[in-house]
Amino acid sequence: MDATETRKYWRHPCFPDLGLFKARFTQHRYELHTHPTYVIALITSGCERIRIGRHSIVAPAGTIAVVNPEVWHDGEQGADEGWAYRTFYPSVPLMTAIAREVGGADAPVFSRPIIEDSDLAAALATAHEGSTSRDATKGEASLLVALRHLIVRHGDWSGRTEEIDSSGSRQRFSLYEDLVESELGSQLDLQRLADAARVTRFQVIRDFKKAIGLTPAAYIRDRRLRRASSLIEQGLGLADAAIAAGFADQSHLSRSFRATRGMTPGMYRRGGLSAPKGDACARKFAARW
Structure with missing residues (x-):
């Protein structure tokens, strides 16, 4: 390993089956390989040259490279300075669960190997940084928001978009208040709030924004x-x-x-x-x- 290169791998505290990786490479070159998980790589600086299946792409800073499970891919520097990136490795069951929660039926598939979407890039950066936060609810919500954006906007979508219930936000918020107040000393996550109101985790996030203009994490x-x-x-x-x-x-x-x-x-x-x-x-x- 080149001493000037950096790399770090860890697991998301709220999603044990999701790995995260942060690295800066100048000389490293990946050989062709596969993963049983998805690979979602946000290029944060420099440029990476990648072969994904039959596609050969160049991914500059600000773009997102997406590899479906079991697809062969490699990677190497695409510029003299190399590249830095933040990568997510979500499992198929996790991505399937999120897709179903927003109205899909199966595991999402991404036909475009490289995505240019500044809003998604910002959401992924926030989610990656949030994975090391001591605020578990913030880390959970930021990851779900980022992966929802990826699936709905860029997946080969065959399902309906989730139904958005905005009429009962205030009534549901009272349920959230009671649960938070009674369970402050225990682990509170979006699923517990969703279960209390019988809605999806994404509806919980919308309810808080509509009712008080804050995220669930900020309120808790x-x-x-x-x-x-x-x-x-x-x-x-x-x-x-x-x-x-x-x-x-x-x-x-x-x-x-x-x-x-x-x-x-x-x-x-x-x-x-x-x-x-x-x-x-x-x-x-x-x-x-």
Whole structure:
């Protein structure tokens, strides 16, 4: 391996059967091979030259190369500087499940080996980065949105487009609120919200946007921060408050706290401890008058 080249592989925390890969290559050359999964590669810089089945393509930065399962393909630099890319390896069952959820019947097939779609590229980049987020709901939603876009816009579509129910968003949102409030300390994902309202995961995302203009992940994070703040005010330790509110650990709470409150949970706790107690404050006020 060239020491100047970088590569990293991991599994998506919400979808164990989906692998992810991030790499930068200058000299590496793939020999012809296949995968049992789909291969969805977002080229982020440089250019890759790829043979996919009978197609020989050049994929510059911003394009997406798609390889169907079991199709032979290779890859090498298409420019002097090589190429960098972010790749998804979703399984056939996962892609089939998403296709069915949006109105299809079978595993999607992609006849175009290279796609130029700036919205899809942005969605894939967000989903790839979201796979390393400590916010599981955000990571799940961003991946589903990206793969839905790919399937509906670029798959050889033989199914109907999913029916979009926009009439009951407010009523369903009350169900989501109740579930989130009662289950903050446990793992909350889109499927649990969807099951509560008997809709698809994509309908859940639309309901939140229509009802409050936020993603489910943003709403859940806000509720967890409010729960953690309340527990800290009551004297619970920071680590215990983080776990009780549904954060992975204290550092996860701290990052979210700084991002939304502009301070650490420790600063918030110290501020509460240094504030005058209600009775003492009342006595001081009464004494002045």
